[in-house]
Amino acid sequence: xxxxxxxxxxxxxxxxxxxxxxxxxxxxxxxxxxxxxxxxxxxxxxxxxxxxxxxxxxxxxxxxxxxxxxxxxxxxxxxxxxxxxxxxxxxxxxxxxxxxxxxxxxxxxxxxxxxxxxxxxxxxxxxxxxxxxxxxxxxxxxxxxxxxxxxxxxxxxxxxxxxxxxxxxxxxxxxxxxxxxxxxxxxxxxxxxxxxxxxxxxxxxxxxxxxxxxxxxxxxxxxxxxxxxxxxxxxxxxxxxxxxxxxxxxxxxxxxxxxxxxxxxxxxxxxxxxxxxxxxxxxxxxxxxxxxxxxxxxxxxxxxxxxxxxxxxxxxxxxxxxxxxxxxxxxxxxxxxxxxxxxxxxxxxxxxxxxxxxxxxxxxxxxxxxxxxxxxxxxxxxxxxxxxxxxxxxxxxxxxxxxxxxxxxxxxxxxxxxxxxxxxxxxxxxxxxxxxxxxxxxxxxxxxxxxxxxxxxxxxxxxxx
Amino acid sequence: xxxxxxxxxxxxxxxxxxxxxxxxxxxxxxxxxxxxxxxxxxxxxxxxxxxxxxxxxxxxxxxxxxxxxxxxxxxxxxxxxxxxxxxxxxxxxxxxxxxxxxxxxxxxxxxxxxxxxxxxxxxxxxxxxxxxxxxxxxxxxxxxxxxxxxxxxxxxxxxxxxxxxxxxxxxxxxxxxxxxxxxxxxxxxxxxxxxxxxxxxxxxxxxxxxxxxxxxxxxxxxxxxxxxxxxxxxxxxxxxxxxxxxxxxxxxxxxxxxxxxxxxxxxxxxxxxxxxxxxxxxxxxxxxxxxxxxxxxxxxxxxxxxxxxxxxxxxxxxxxxxxxxxxxxxxxxxxxxxxxx
Numbered sequence: 001x002x003x004x005x006x007x008x009x010x011x012x013x014x015x016x017x018x019x020x021x022x023x024x025x026x027x028x029x030x031x032x033x034x035x036x037x038x039x040x041x042x043x044x045x046x047x048x049x050x051x052x053x054x055x056x057x058x059x060x061x062x063x064x065x066x067x068x069x070x071x072x073x074x075x076x077x078x079x080x081x082x083x084x085x086x087x088x089x090x091x092x093x094x095x096x097x098x099x100x101x102x103x104x105x106x107x108x109x110x111x112x113x114x115x116x117x118x119x120x121x122x123x124x125x126x127x128x129x130x131x132x133x134x135x136x137x138x139x140x141x142x143x144x145x146x147x148x149x150x151x152x153x154x155x156x157x158x159x160x161x162x163x164x165x166x167x168x169x170x171x172x173x174x175x176x177x178x179x180x181x182x183x184x185x186x187x188x189x190x191x192x193x194x195x196x197x198x199x200x201x202x203x204x205x206x207x208x209x210x211x212x213x214x215x216x217x218x219x220x221x222x223x224x225x226x227x228x229x230x231x232x233x234x235x236x237x238x239x240x241x242x243x244x245x246x247x248x249x250x251x252x253x254x255x256x257x258x259x260x261x262x263x264x265x266x267x268x269x270x271x272x273x274x275x276x277x278x279x280x281x282x283x284x285x286x287x288x289x290x291x292x293x294x295x296x297x298x299x300x301x302x303x304x305x306x307x308x309x310x311x312x313x314x315x316x317x318x319x320x321x322x323x324x325x326x327x328x329x330x331x332x333x334x335x336x337x338x339x340x341x342x343x344x345x346x347x348x349x350x351x352x353x354x355x356x357x358x359x360x361x362x363x364x365x366x367x368x369x370x371x372x373x374x375x376x377x378x379x380x381x382x383x384x385x386x387x388x389x390x391x392x393x394x395x396x397x398x399x400x401x402x403x404x405x406x407x408x409x410x411x412x413x414x415x416x417x418x419x420x421x422x423x424x425x426x427x428x429x430x431x432x433x434x435x436x437x438x439x440x441x442x443x444x445x446x447x448x449x450x451x452x453x454x455x456x457x458x459x460x461x462x463x464x465x
Numbered sequence: 466x467x468x469x470x471x472x473x474x475x476x477x478x479x480x481x482x483x484x485x486x487x488x489x490x491x492x493x494x495x496x497x498x499x500x501x502x503x504x505x506x507x508x509x510x511x512x513x514x515x516x517x518x519x520x521x522x523x524x525x526x527x528x529x530x531x532x533x534x535x536x537x538x539x540x541x542x543x544x545x546x547x548x549x550x551x552x553x554x555x556x557x558x559x560x561x562x563x564x565x566x567x568x569x570x571x572x573x574x575x576x577x578x579x580x581x582x583x584x585x586x587x588x589x590x591x592x593x594x595x596x597x598x599x600x601x602x603x604x605x606x607x608x609x610x611x612x613x614x615x616x617x618x619x620x621x622x623x624x625x626x627x628x629x630x631x632x633x634x635x636x637x638x639x640x641x642x643x644x645x646x647x648x649x650x651x652x653x654x655x656x657x658x659x660x661x662x663x664x665x666x667x668x669x670x671x672x673x674x675x676x677x678x679x680x681x682x683x684x685x686x687x688x689x690x691x692x693x694x695x696x697x698x699x700x701x702x703x704x705x706x707x708x709x710x711x712x713x714x715x716x717x718x719x720x721x722x723x724x725x726x727x728x729x730x731x732x733x734x735x736x737x738x739x740x741x742x743x744x745x746x747x748x749x750x751x752x753x754x755x756x757x758x759x760x761x762x763x764x765x766x767x768x769x770x771x772x773x774x775x776x777x778x779x780x781x782x783x784x785x786x787x788x789x790x791x792x793x794x795x796x797x798x799x800x801x802x803x804x805x806x
Contacts, residue, residue, distance in 0.1 A: 062567045068520060069563035073556045075530050079545030080552055083612070086545075090538030091765050095773045098535035101528050102780040109524045110784075110791045113517035121794050171772055398546040399613050408553040415557050419564050426571040 006397045008405035009081040012412060014379075016073055018372050019416050023067030025371045028142055028188065029195025030060050031135035033222075034115075038128050048215045055215075055435035056199070059427050061116055066423050068109070070416075075101075081405065085386055085396035092158050092168045093148045096175060100144035108137035139188065146187050150180035152387050153378065154248040160390070179244045183378075186237045189230050190374060193334060194367025196226035200341075201364025202431040204357040211351045215435045220360070221345055228338030234331060245381075246295050249388060250304040251313065252381035255320040257291055258284065259305040266291035266303045271325070274317040279307060315383040323376035330370040337363055470770035474536040475753070475760040477777060481532055483742050485525035487639065487735055492519040494640020496562055496588020497633060498659055499581065507652045508581060514647045514799040516566055521788055523559065535773055539611055540753040540763035547606045547613040548598050548620050555594035562587025592636050596629025597621065603628070603678065603685075603745060608757040624681050631670035635738060638663035642718070642731035649798050657722060660730050664718050671711065671741055678748060684756055685748035704747055711740030 001007060034056055041049035075097075078086050114122060114130035122130070151157075157173025158166050168174050200223035206216035245253045253259075258274045258281050259266050268290035273282040293299040306314050337359060344350045351357075386393045430437075492515040502508045515522075533541045545552060565584035572580050601620030608614060641663055644656035679686040686692065690700030718733025720726075753760040764770065 058571075062571065065520075065564050065567045068523070069560040072523065072527055072559060072563075075527050075534070076545065076552055076556055079530070079534060079541045080549050081546075083542035083546050086534055087538045087542035087611075090534055090541070091769050094535030094538060094765055095769055095776065098528075098531050098773055099776050099780075101524070101531040102776060102784065105524045105527055106521065106780075106784045106788070109520035110787050112520055113791050114794060117517040118794055167766055168768055168772075171768075398542075398549075400546050400549050401617055404549050404617055408549070411553070411557055415560060419560060422568055422572075422576070423564065426568065426576075430571070 003402065003406075005400050005402045005405050006394055008402060008409055009397050009400070010393065012405060012409040013077060013081060015409070015416075016070065016077060016412055018375065019420065020067065020070040020074055021371060021375060022368050023063050023070065024138065024141070025187075025191045025194045025368065026198060027060060027064050027067055028138040028191035029193075030056060030063070030198075031131070031138045032192070033195055033199065034060060035128075035131045035135040036222075038131050042124060042128055048218050051215050051435050052219055055430075057116065058430055062423055062427055064108075064112060066419065079398075081398050081400065082386070082396050083398040085391060088164075088166060088391055088396075089152070089387060092155070092166050092174055093151055095171075096144050096148040096151070100141055100148075104137045104141035104144065108134050108141065111137070142187055142191070143184060146184045147175050147177075147180055149378075150183050151175075151177045153177075153183075153382055154179050154244075155387055155390055166390070179241070179248060182237060182240045182244060186234070186241050186374075189234045189237055190367065190371050192230050193227055193234060194371060196223040196230065197334065197360075197363050197365075197367045199223040200227065200360045201362075204360035205431060206434040207351050208354065208357050208361070210434070213434065213436070217351050219435070220350065224338065224341035224345060224350075227334055228342045231331065231334040231338045235335065238328070238331065242295060243297070246303070249381065251306065251309045251315060252320070252377075253295060254304055254306040254308075255315045255317045255381055256324045256377060257295060257303075258317065258321045259291065259303055260307050261305040262302065262308050263305065264292065264302040265289040265300050266295070266305075268294055269321075272321065274321050276311075276314065276317055279311075313384065315381050320377055320381045323373040323380070327370045327373035327377065330366045330373075333363065334366060334370075468771075468774070470767050470774060471536075471761050471764035473774060474532070474764070474770055475751075477781070478529065478532045478536060479746065481525055481528045483739070485522070485529055486742065487738055488522035488525060489519070490636045490738065491515070491639040491643040491731075492522055493562075493588045493592050494636035494638065494643070496584050496640075497592060497637045498640050498644070498656075499585040499588070501655070501659065503651060503655060505577075505581075507655075510648055510652055510799055511644060512566065512569065512584075514644065517795045518791060519563075519566065521791065523563070526559075536765055536770060537753055537760060537763040538765060540758060540760070543606060543608055543611065543613050543754045543758060543763075544602065547615055548601050550617070551594045551597040551601065551620055555591050555598065558587045558590035558594060560587070562591060589633065592633050593629045596632035597625045599632065599745075600625025600628030603749065603755060604682070605755045606757060608754065611758070624677055627670070627677055628674055631667070631674050634663050634666035634670050635734075635741070638667050638718075638734045639731070639738070642734045645722075646728050646731050647797075647799050649800065657725075660718070660722055664715070664722070664730075664734075667737060668715055671737070674741075675708075675744065678745075682748070688748055704744075707740055707744045707747060711737055711744070714738075714740055 034053060037049050037053040037056070040046070041053060111130040111133040114127065115134055118127055118130060151174055154177055156177045157170035158168050160166055199219055203216040203220035203223060206213050207220065210216070242253070242256075245256070255274075257266065258269045258272045260274075260280050265288070267284075267286040267288050269281065269284045269286045272284035272286075274280075275282050289299040292301045292303055295301075295303055306317065340356055340359070341350075344353050344356055382388055384392050384394065386396045495511050495515050499508060499511065502511060530541075533544075561583045562585075565580040565587065569577055569580040569584065572578075597620050600622070604619070604622065604624060606613060606615065607619065638660060641656045641660035645653060645660060648656060679689060679691050688700070689704060690697035714733045714736030716733070717736060718730045721729025721733055749755040751759045751761070753763050765773075
């Protein structure tokens with residue numbers, strides 16, 4: 001690997017965006033979960049929902065803050081490190097990213113203030129409205145960013161002029177490029193899965209310590225309900241997304257499956273060691289014809305291999321191949337966990353099933369790992385292009401020096417390591433204390449600094465009928 | 466009907482950046498003033514006074530950057546690499562001070578102390594970096610074939626350091642004036658003293674930056690009618706309202722402080738910032754990359770700007786509306802017992 005400004009910029013962008021995506025993929029689902037909890041509390045007046053709301057909002061506040069600040073970085077990095085890309089892509093996807101700011105970021109940021117600090121300032125219904133708006137904001141943000149990313153994966157609705165610049169010709173085709181709907185569904189389901197696995201893990205952890213904690217039992221059931229339904233749906237969404245990759249990005253598909261030769265009845269490689277240097281898999285464990293069946297839904301279908309593309313047009317293979325297998329493996333494990341949990345819920349002795357609770361704890365981070373692997377498949381699989389078929393990553397980099405990017409990359413590594421460790425520590429500490437620890441807190445007025453959101457929150461809100 | 470879309474977008478972005486400077490200015494200012502608080506509980510109040518709104522304030526920075534990318538991509542592509550180091554320092558500093566809002570509440574003794582420090586250091590470093598960005602921008606950016614072609618440290622000069630010092634004083638003034646408005650008792654009294662000190666510093670540094678700009682940048686001086694050692698009144702007169710606005714802001718802030726007013730010092734600080742902003746803009750408009758590219762040369766085609774405008778026409782009034790509503794919800798003095806009634 002040659003560490004020039006290009007490679008360092010790629011590493012920096014990969015690092016900062018992989019770090020960033022951890023937080024939205026959690027907060028998108030958590031915002032919706034909080035809206036559901038608050039809505040259920042308003043309707044049923046079951047205090048357990050309020051306790052859970054006030055517990056998870058603390059975790060939401062920490063993760064959302066980390067997501068916001070790491071997201072601001074990305075919006076400037078496309079200029080500092082990828083100025084050629086910015087200048088070229090903006091006439092087409094500039095409005096999409098601006099709409100994300102205008103339609104989502106402001107709404108999230110403004111109503112987050114009300115959500116966190118407004119419990120005593122506005123009535124319960126208005127507070128619920130603020131929670132719903134924050135949840136809608138996170139989904140709107142996902143809409144526009146996935147729209148822009150989908151266009152980069154398979155650009156449509158534009159022309160390239162003689163001087164090389166791009167012009168949008170059909171905004172509907174730009175915003176709703178063919179792969180967008182499925183990719184949006186895939187991402188939102190991934191976020192819901194990630195969140196429900198975290199909620200399940202935290203609740204299971206509490207139940208292992210306190211088997212009679214009703215709030216944790218309730219939250220665990222809600223989480224199981226979510227991933228038991230969503231994990232199989234995600235398999236369908238992922239399969240549909242894969243069919244589109246086969247159609248629109250055959251080189252990416254070949255890398256995902258480790259196909260080198262174009263042939264009918266491709267084998268499915270369960271594991272393999274793909275090596276670009278020799279344009280083959282060094283070894284592989286395969287099932288005949290299953291590869292064609294999975295990718296094209298026909299065991300005899302001809303599927304294009306990597307050798308059909310010039311070596312400089314092939315994406316990195318091993319990384320994409322393995323990231324895909326980790327993602328799918330975790331997805332299958334999530335389906336299994338959902339079936340297991342569903343069965344235990346039906347039988348009705350969830351809180352005593354220690355093996356299952358342990359499995360839930362172990363699967364807590366699975367969503368994050370799967371999301372990052374999914375992004376590696378999508379983004380590394382698109383290489384060597386940044387805008388597929390239009391602009392190569394190597395041509396997109398800013399006129400910056402190796403020294404500048406080395407310094408900033410090191411600074412990111414250092415500061416993000418501190419921020420991430422501390423944020424994770426605080427979140428895990430809250431999870432360990434459980435939902436009731438916070439509920440008891442306001443009695444001791446000195447524990448929370450003044451003005452903190454829920455310093456007094458578990459008291460009765462004003463305007464209660 | 467044909468709209469002058471590039472001009473409209475230049476105006477929208479100019480307002481967004483101005484709003485950013487004023488809004489995040491006061492919460493960054495709180496961070497700059499943090500070490501001078503009398504006690505940890507005063508720091509809690511200082512932070513509480515901005516905690517519900519800082520995130521919305523910072524979003525104007527994302528609109529500034531995202532809007533520049535979406536409306537004037539050639540300027541975005543030229544400026545960002547030119548100011549690579551100060552922009553990345555700003556981003557990292559904003560990360561540190563942004564997470565400090567939540568981390569400080571969750572930390573125990575040692576953690577709380579660390580994030581108190583991080584909030585100060587992050588706020589100060591972000592302000593200095595923004596000053597260097599502003600100074601580097603006014604100094605001008607070297608382009609070749611529309612891309613940045615200058616040196617790695619072009620943004621680091623005595624002039625940009627002077628601008629950075631001015632911005633630190635300015636944000637401290639905004640922060641102090643905000644605290645005068647929104648707090649009471651001892652902290653309120655302390656904020657008055659901070660406001661006096663920073664007001665004097667702003668007056669001195671704003672004058673120094675103005676003179677330095679005329680001295681260092683003959684092009685800008687020419688705009689203001691300064692040539693060969695004397696002023697051309699024909700050019701200077703139309704621009705005179707700008708420094709007069711600054712003097713008015715200074716007077717409003719100083720009189721407000723003398724008379725013990727709660728809101729007027731903040732109003733005066735806002736007028737001062739408006740004057741400084743307009744004064745700098747008068748020096749480089751219509752350039753969007755001083756002094757190499759006008760906003761028209763940098764603009765996206767009309768079909769993109771038009772689509773953007775349709776969205777902004779719906780969303781911007783809504784944003785202004787609910788932002789004002791949020792400020793209204795959290796109006797009034799932030800007491801030490803806030804949140805406990």
